[in-house]
Amino acid sequence: MIVANSLTKRYPGGFEALSGVSFRIGAGEMVLITGHSGAGKTTLVKLIASIERPTSGSLVVNGQNLSALRRSAIPYVRRHFGMIFQDQKLLFDRSALDNVMLPLQIVGLPHREAVRRAQAALDKVGLLAREKANPIALSGGEQQRLAIARAVVNRPTVLLADEPTANLDSASAQDIRTLFADFHRVGVTIVVATHDQSWIEHCQGNALRLDHGRVV
Numbered sequence: 694m695i696v697a698n699s700l701t702k703r704y705p706g707g708f709e710a711l712s713g714v715s716f717r718i719g720a721g722e723m724v725l726i727t728g729h730s731g732a733g734k735t736t737l738v739k740l741i742a743s744i745e746r747p748t749s750g751s752l753v754v755n756g757q758n759l760s761a762l763r764r765s766a767i768p769y770v771r772r773h774f775g776m777i778f779q780d781q782k783l784l785f786d787r788s789a790l791d792n793v794m795l796p797l798q799i800v801g802l803p804h805r806e807a808v809r810r811a812q813a814a815l816d817k818v819g820l821l822a823r824e825k826a827n828p829i830a831l832s833g834g835e836q837q838r839l840a841i842a843r844a845v846v847n848r849p850t851v852l853l854a855d856e857p858t859a860n861l862d863s864a865s866a867q868d869i870r871t872l873f874a875d876f877h878r879v880g881v882t883i884v885v886a887t888h889d890q891s892w893i894e895h896c897q898g899n900a901l902r903l904d905h906g907r908v909v
């Protein structure tokens with residue numbers, strides 16, 4: 694499902710953030726990308742999401758070689774993914790429900806169906822009672838759960854997240870870990886970059902550990 698072969702990423706300026714990274718993530722697997730700060734976790738997540746392109750090597754997602762893809766095809770590949778990134782902000786000028794409905798409106802789902810699906814996603818993350826709230830009125834953990842609802846509302850086959858438990862208290866972090874485990878249980882492929890020690894220690898899935906841009 695996600696196959697990387699000798700992936701290398703060199704940023705402008707010449708710094709090599711990933712060097713010869715190869716791995717295979719099967720459908721329905723849960724994989725944690727771990728490693729020290731600066732190891733290349735975020736870079737790898739961005740390559741998988743087609744936010745950045747590899748300098749060399751190949752990355753195949755659902756049979757499509759991302760490195761050979763035309764730019765115009767990238768949005769279609771991204772639809773396989775639900776993405777939760779640290780810099781992906783919620784919109785504070787609209788309600789929680791409207792935030793979750795946005796991806797459905799982009800693909801043109803009829804309004805009533807979009808409301809129904811967005812409410813189901815909010816229910817899944819325990820926020821249905823807060824559907825009318827502005828995200829600014831939600832706690833950090835609730836905002837992260839809202840971001841997860843928005844990421845899964847399109848029913849992606851892969852959930853891709855970068856440090857989703859960072860900056861959360863331990864109870865909220867546990868809620869987030871449990872949510873990811875729930876999605877894994879129903880067959881969603883999970884790829885999470887994290888340095889969350891309790892997650893790494895208790896995770897059922899596999900770890901892909903990076904050290905200075907190499908898999909160890």
Ligand SMILES: Nc1ncnc2c1ncn2[C@@H]1O[C@H](COP(=O)(O)OP(=O)(O)O)[C@@H](O)[C@H]1O
Pocket residue numbers: 704705706708709710728729730731732733734735736737
């Ligand atoms: N846009 C960029 N330009 C130059 N260097 C970058 C860029 N993004 C990340 N890096 C460098 O690449 C290395 C890996 O970064 P990153 O993938 O963010 O690691 P991690 O998420 O594991 O902390 C770091 O040394 C970082 O400074």
Ligand SMILES: [Mg+2]
Pocket residue numbers: 734735736855856886
């Ligand atoms: Mg990072």
